[in-house]
Amino acid sequence: xxxxxxxxxxxxxxxxxxxxxxxxxxxxxxxxxxxxxxxxxxxxxxxxxxxxxxxxxxxxxxxxxxxxxxxxxxxxxxxxxxxxxxxxxxxxxxxxxxxxxxxxxxxxxxxxxxxxxxxxxxxxxxxxxxxxxxxxxxxxxxxxxxxxxxxxxxxxxxxxxxxxxxxxxxxxxxxxxxxxxxxxxxxxxxxxxxxxxxxxxxxxxxxxxxxxxxxxxxxxxxxxxxxxxxxxxxxxxxxxxxxxxxxxxxxxxxxxxxxxxxxxxxxxxxxxxxxxxxxxxxxxxxxxxxxxxxxxxxxxxxxxxxxxxxxxxxxxxxxxxxxxxxxxxxxxxxxxxxxxxxxxxxxxxxxxxxxxxxxxxxxxxxxxxxxxxxxxxxxxx
Amino acid sequence: xxxxxxxxxxxxxxxxxxxxxxxxxxxxxxxxxxxxxxxxxxxxxxxxxxxxxxxxxxxxxxxxxxxxxxxxxxxxxxxxxxxxxxxxxxxxxxxxxxxxxxxxxxxxxxxxxxxxxxxxxxxxxxxxxxxxxxxxxxx
Numbered sequence: 062x063x064x065x066x067x068x069x070x071x072x073x074x075x076x077x078x079x080x081x082x083x084x085x086x087x088x089x090x091x092x093x094x095x096x097x098x099x100x101x102x103x104x105x106x107x108x109x110x111x112x113x114x115x116x117x118x119x120x121x122x123x124x125x126x127x128x129x130x131x132x133x134x135x136x137x138x139x140x141x142x143x144x145x146x147x148x149x150x151x152x153x154x155x156x157x158x159x160x161x162x163x164x165x166x167x168x169x170x171x172x173x174x175x176x177x178x179x180x181x182x183x184x185x186x187x188x189x190x191x192x193x194x195x196x197x198x199x200x201x202x203x204x205x206x207x208x209x210x211x212x213x214x215x216x217x218x219x220x221x222x223x224x225x226x227x228x229x230x231x232x233x234x235x236x237x238x239x240x241x242x243x244x245x246x247x248x249x250x251x252x253x254x255x256x257x258x259x260x261x262x263x264x265x266x267x268x269x270x271x272x273x274x275x276x277x278x279x280x281x282x283x284x285x286x287x288x289x290x291x292x293x294x295x296x297x298x299x300x301x302x303x304x305x306x307x308x309x310x311x312x313x314x315x316x317x318x319x320x321x322x323x324x325x326x327x328x329x330x331x332x333x334x335x336x337x338x339x340x341x342x343x344x345x346x347x348x349x350x351x352x353x354x355x356x357x358x359x360x361x362x363x364x365x366x367x368x369x370x371x372x373x374x375x376x377x378x379x380x381x382x383x384x385x386x387x388x389x390x391x392x393x394x395x396x397x398x399x400x401x402x403x404x405x406x407x408x409x410x411x412x413x414x415x416x417x418x419x420x421x422x423x424x425x426x427x428x429x430x431x432x433x434x435x436x437x438x439x440x441x442x
Numbered sequence: 443x444x445x446x447x448x449x450x451x452x453x454x455x456x457x458x459x460x461x462x463x464x465x466x467x468x469x470x471x472x473x474x475x476x477x478x479x480x481x482x483x484x485x486x487x488x489x490x491x492x493x494x495x496x497x498x499x500x501x502x503x504x505x506x507x508x509x510x511x512x513x514x515x516x517x518x519x520x521x522x523x524x525x526x527x528x529x530x531x532x533x534x535x536x537x538x539x540x541x542x543x544x545x546x547x548x549x550x551x552x553x554x555x556x557x558x559x560x561x562x563x564x565x566x567x568x569x570x571x572x573x574x575x576x577x578x579x580x581x
Binding site: 111117162163164165166167168169171172173175176216217218221222225273369372373376 | 537538539540541543544547548550551554555558559560561562563
């Protein structure tokens, strides 16, 4: 009997750590969570430190013209956060786990992603200027991957931040191309073709439809007049137009009008999503016609259609043009300007326009943004 | 020796050892027969110990589960009814929400960039940044 009890106790004692470990596995979540890039990015954000104004300007504007003590100091200061950036971009997937609150959805990661992109591109220039071409290529590719991770959530703002960070990376890559050797250039070109997946412009428009306008319409449907009152209070135009008016009690009819207009907006963004793959000029013409039509259906929210979708679409097209020009520029540095003959401008009928500038060169696309053709300059060494 | 000591010694002499209790006699006789006389009470101790271990185990598992995600406090929720319509009056102090960024975008993409810049700086830790080379230059 004594032996039996002792065996039971020993078994219980032996099972205890196993049970605790099992319980820990449960509360820590699956191991695969460690492959979520977003978690690594937050670690990187935690190590981002504010810089003095002079160094912020250096990070934003330094062209990497040569070794610089100030640049060396700032580059060293960014090392921890950039090491974590490189860990993040190795991850298989990225999920920010945003808490959907419609227009109130918090997006605190986007500004930090942009700052991280600036610092990584600054260091890429510094590395290229000091002869570390491999390091420069790694930093640039990390920012291209980061830009895709910005857009792991499908809405317009993450989409635009993706474009902005991609623009930062494209500029840094163009600035350093002439300092890279052929092997490094080939590596850059190859890996630009295998960047992480992200949401599309179509996803962004559909998300606006559902989680911005649809969300708000549902809130008013659920909350009735009270929710509509709250909604109207948040509209500064009402206050600008006259506070007395905005204090008037809202009626069932007003609430119904809001819901109607929000549903018109929801329908508009869904239709726009289907046009997102059209060439920019055709998109502009068709979206403008649709905007005019929808405005007539709306009585309370006509500004909703003020050109927003064209701005987003044009920014996307500019980023596409710049990205295509970067790949063309790599080919030019590797094989000379003649290589352009086989590379098509996605917004024109032929190749990009080439102009020699000193020991560097400039490429020009047929795509016009803000009245000017989109260009990419590769400075000489 | 005085009289008091004699009396004390007399009383000591009269003392006799107390006989064994029936329980002790029983245990001794059981021991002499080769049976574990104290088995019964010891089983009780082991059972209590095993019970305590099991209770600790259950408590550990329960605590581990309580500390898990299900028990994590819900993050503070932003106000639900933020402006849907383009707000013209947002500032860098506004929270980094979809509505505020959309409003900035409605002004221009550059306004959005500037707001993201401001948010990036305002969200970072306070300045603890040494610039030794620059200080040296100034001196």
